[in-house]
Amino acid sequence: MTADAASPPPTQAATAALAALRDGGRATTVAARRPVRMKLDAGTYDGLSIELPGPAILAERWAAPFLAASLDVFANGSALLTRPTGSDAAPEPTPLTALVDALRDGLAALPERRDAGRPYNDLRLFVSVASPSTVTSYLADVARRVRRTAPRWSPPKADKPQPKSAKERVALSRARAKAREDESSRAWLQGMFAEEADYYGYNPGDRVPATRLYADASEAIGGWVEDRKETIKRDGPEEWEAEADEYGYPLVPRVPTSHTFYRAADDVLGPRRRVQGVRTYTIPEEPVNLTALDRAVIERAAEMIADDVRLRFAATADTSPTTVDDRPDNVIPLRRVV
Structure with missing residues (x-):
């Protein structure tokens, strides 16, 4: 049995969609949809040119369906919220780095396919031999596109919380400010x-x-x-x-x-x-x-x-x-x- 046949249907469909991509792609003025071309700097593959899907394309064709197999992903302003797929629990804030790690693991586990186009094969090579910082930078762009296109979270009306006390509002404001400071610091670093x-x-x-x-x-x-x-x-x-x-x-x-x-x-x-x-x-x-x-x-x-x-x-x-x-x-x- 192949790896695809053993995969959950959403993951199998996402893998097939990714394998169907071909190099070149359509001409576009949107930077996030243009193919990403680079040369590897990794031993045997030093100088080899590869072509990756634009971050927006990878997010639509593979990343969002892949994540949906195990997570419900929501956006709440600049925050990313997730919960297990099908859960009724309120989603919890999730750092962008957690999505990057999940996407890296998913790409590393992609099976070899004879029908796959160049972007699929180049992605498998990229995550296995490129430097961790280069892979993280590319997948962070993909994760941001997933967040940008994710549905906005709004709590169910029946679960509308009681008005927060002044103390709770101050604590929430401080936590939000600290999270933004941390995100800004890491983005600059x-x-x-x-x-x-x-x-x-x-x-x-x-x-x-x-x-x-x-x-x-x-x-x-x-x-x-x-x-x-x-x-x-x-x-x-x-x-x-x-x-x-x-x-x-x-x-x-x-x-x-x-x-x-x-x-x-x-x-x-x-x-x-x-x-x-x-x-x-x-x-x-x-x-x-x-x-x-x-x-x-x-x-x-x-x-x-x-x-x-x-x-x-x-x-x-x-x-x-x-x-x-x-x-x-x-x-x-x-x-x-x-």
Whole structure:
């Protein structure tokens, strides 16, 4: 039995629709519908030209039906909501990265097909050999198109909640603001790994003080906020949505607090290190993208090191003025190699 025959009908239909795509496609002025052409930079396939479906095409033909096999997907403003297919429960906010991971796994599991066109075969090759940052960037565009075309969520009238108290409204407003700050921070940080991101002024291996990185991000994101206001005022919200889709901006950008930005930067770039007394990021070759589990392990390791140092001091009579640095963010310091 083939992999398609064993798949649920929605997934089987989505796979068949994807296999039916042919290279070239129709001429269009909509950037998100044009084929994405690139050259691979991966060992045996170095220099090989591939053609991927435009993000809007992949979202319509494959991504949305593929996700629908297991999830009900809704949009609520700039937020993405999901729930298990067929569930009556209220959908819950879902980060865009979760959809990206699901799409990556789905493409990696596509079966070989003799009837498939070039886009299908190139997609299978792309997710298996291209760099994780390149795959993430492309699939993030696809996920945004899924969100943009998803039905708008409105709670059932029978389940209309009671008016929230002033305290609850304040808490909800703060949570929404923090989510927008986090999304804006990650969008800016991920942008420095794009091919056209020379204007950031950073190169892999550079050590950048955390305060400088935050200042640069705040200035850039502040520019997004102003661009959004001007675009909506001049051309309407639909024009801003199209611009945000094309350039990877958040739908509602917000300048983050330093705490929110550093937490996002620790995930994307790796934890800060203390270099000559200054909290510093080392720019990696590609995003680190730590998971919640990775972060918990790092923080626990930092706590264990701090506990060990305190025990060593307590077990000796050494009264030298050397003290343990105060590390409120539990970051493991960089070891200096002589």
